[in-house]
Amino acid sequence: MEQCPMSRLIIISNRVQPPTGEGGGNQGGLAVALSAALRESSGIWFGWSGETVDEFTGKIDFQRNFGVTTATIDLEPQDLDEYYNGYANRTLWPLFHYRIDLAEFESGFAEGYERVNQRFADTLEPLIEGDDLVWVHDYHLFPLGARLREKGIRNRIGFFLHIPWPPYRLLLSLPNHRELVETLLAYDVVGFQTRDALECFHDYVRNELGGTIDGNRVTVGDHSVTAIACPIGIDADNFVEASQSAAARYAHYRMRQSTNGRDMIIGVDRLDYSKGLEERFLGYERYLSSNAGQHGEVFLLQIAPPSRGDVQSYQEIRSSLDALSGRINGAFADVEWVPIRYVNRGYPRDKLAGIYRAAKVGLVTPLRDGMNLVAKEYVAAQDPEDPGVLILSRFAGAAEQLTDALLINPHSPEDICDAIAQALAMPLEERQARWRACMDNVMSQDVVWWRKRFTDALEGAAAAAAA
Ligand code: ADP
Numbered sequence: 350m351e352q353c354p355m356s357r358l359i360i361i362s363n364r365v366q367p368p369t370g371e372g373g374g375n376q377g378g379l380a381v382a383l384s385a386a387l388r389e390s391s392g393i394w395f396g397w398s399g400e401t402v403d404e405f406t407g408k409i410d411f412q413r414n415f416g417v418t419t420a421t422i423d424l425e426p427q428d429l430d431e432y433y434n435g436y437a438n439r440t441l442w443p444l445f446h447y448r449i450d451l452a453e454f455e456s457g458f459a460e461g462y463e464r465v466n467q468r469f470a471d472t473l474e475p476l477i478e479g480d481d482l483v484w485v486h487d488y489h490l491f492p493l494g495a496r497l498r499e500k501g502i503r504n505r506i507g508f509f510l511h512i513p514w515p516p517y518r519l520l521l522s523l524p525n526h527r528e529l530v531e532t533l534l535a536y537d538v539v540g541f542q543t544r545d546a547l548e549c550f551h552d553y554v555r556n557e558l559g560g561t562i563d564g565n566r567v568t569v570g571d572h573s574v575t576a577i578a579c580p581i582g583i584d585a586d587n588f589v590e591a592s593q594s595a596a597a598r599y600a601h602y603r604m605r606q607s608t609n610g611r612d613m614i615i616g617v618d619r620l621d622y623s624k625g626l627e628e629r630f631l632g633y634e635r636y637l638s639s640n641a642g643q644h645g646e647v648f649l650l651q652i653a654p655p656s657r658g659d660v661q662s663y664q665e666i667r668s669s670l671d672a673l674s675g676r677i678n679g680a681f682a683d684v685e686w687v688p689i690r691y692v693n694r695g696y697p698r699d700k701l702a703g704i705y706r707a708a709k710v711g712l713v714t715p716l717r718d719g720m721n722l723v724a725k726e727y728v729a730a731q732d733p734e735d736p737g738v739l740i741l742s743r744f745a746g747a748a749e750q751l752t753d754a755l756l757i758n759p760h761s762p763e764d765i766c767d768a769i770a771q772a773l774a775m776p777l778e779e780r781q782a783r784w785r786a787c788m789d790n791v792m793s794q795d796v797v798w799w800r801k802r803f804t805d806a807l808e809g810a811a812a813a814a815a816a
């Protein structure tokens with residue numbers, strides 16, 4: 350078994366979702382990854398409780414669930430509006446996913462974001478001891494490291510970004526972009542999902558901050574930070590196990606029964622405009638239009654639990670998918686066959702694993718994605734003797750690793766249509782060879798590998814700084 354790091358690990362993320370022990374439930378990628386990482390660690394997971402109180406008190410609620418200690422704080426409704434729904438999800442998320450058309454630049458959002466980061470720093474500071482390793486996660490908390498440094502914290506502090514880092518010129522459209530990026534210099538290590546994201550960061554540092562890059566070291570004036578590409582993985586052994594559990598086998602059996610011999614294509618995504626769901630439906634529609642012989646022989650199961658429902662762009666994508674799935678089903682369905690089964694619910698992990706396994710094709714077509722763990726889960730759930738085919742957007746971070754998937758341009762309905770046809774007709778030998786290559790990566794670069802790569806860099810960076 351993997352050794353715990355010598356130092357205690359303090360993980361901080363906006364959302365804290367401790368494991369439930371009942372198969373995972375509907376957790377986002379970050380939550381799933383951190384549950385797995387913390388299960389073997391003796392540290393603390395600190396963040397927002399998901400609850401609001403009229404007035405912020407800074408009271409910390411400690412809990413221990415399935416080996417993970419969590420420490421959470423409540424925020425005010427205004428914090429929720431300005432920090433989470435506002436700056437995080439209406440400003441940074443769209444901009445960092447290349448959707449400048451959806452990004453909103455309100456100064457009140459930025460103020461709320463700063464206020465909440467300060468609140469995190471104020472309440473977290475007394476919990477940090479001796480040589481704790483502090484690891485901050487994601488775009489909600491870029492400034493947290495800098496705020497902790499201002500409070501005198503000298504521990505090693507790392508930051509990992511789960512979403513893409515945008516191209517230099519795109520980032521210039523963010524008011525106060527420079528202040529935001531400069532807060533990253535307070536960290537010892539900054540990790541990105543892909544080489545592409547790391548290079549975009551380098552471009553910004555060179556062009557806007559006048560900094561220099563020397564291997565992993567990024568230097569701006571007196572500040573130096575280690576910046577690495579460190580792709581997140583899934584808890585692969587656990588997922589393979591889940592896919593063979595009784596619940597998964599039962600879900601698989603039920604799914605096979607309900608498919609009635611038809612080939613199933615599966616999509617599983619939070620209901621988010623970055624996931625390319627409209628484009629996916631249009632690509633599938635094109636496949637149906639140009640393959641009349643396949644009507645009644647194939648269907649798409651799209652599982653898309655609603656997400657960030659207070660944000661208008663999310664309400665819009667939801668309505669638009671309701672309409673699009675209805676239109677496609679109306680145009681093609683028969684009394685005994687519906688081409689799209691569109692489901693807005695979450696499922697326990699075991700069950701999801703069984704459903705993945707029953708699908709001949711995994712359709713993962715985000716327009717932009719930091720990584721995309723669904724792609725890796727689909728691969729891990731397959732039957733080695735008769736694996737399905739992964740169709741993967743070249744704009745998902747996972748495409749840097751899963752190069753033997755069918756890589757497509759998610760903006761092109763033709764690409765999606767052709768890939769579906771190719772996947773459904775693919776000979777067993779080719780399916781096995783592609784799956785094996787993807788699976789080797791999923792198993793070797795799993796969540797433990799990711800955590801160790803990051804924490805090793807954090808320990809190494811501090812040693813380098815001390816030398
Ligand atoms: P993101 O972090 O943007 O949501 P990822 O693909 O990286 O995207 O991670 C999504 C995670 O959420 C995966 O672990 C996936 O299994 C889980 N998930 C997504 N949809 C569902 C669902 N309907 N039921 C259960 N889990 C889900």
Ligand code: F6P
Pocket residue numbers: 364377378379380487511512656657
């Ligand atoms: O993986 C990216 C991410 O934004 C995580 O930070 C987050 O936990 C997950 O997606 C789900 O989003 P949210 O926490 O806003 O529901």
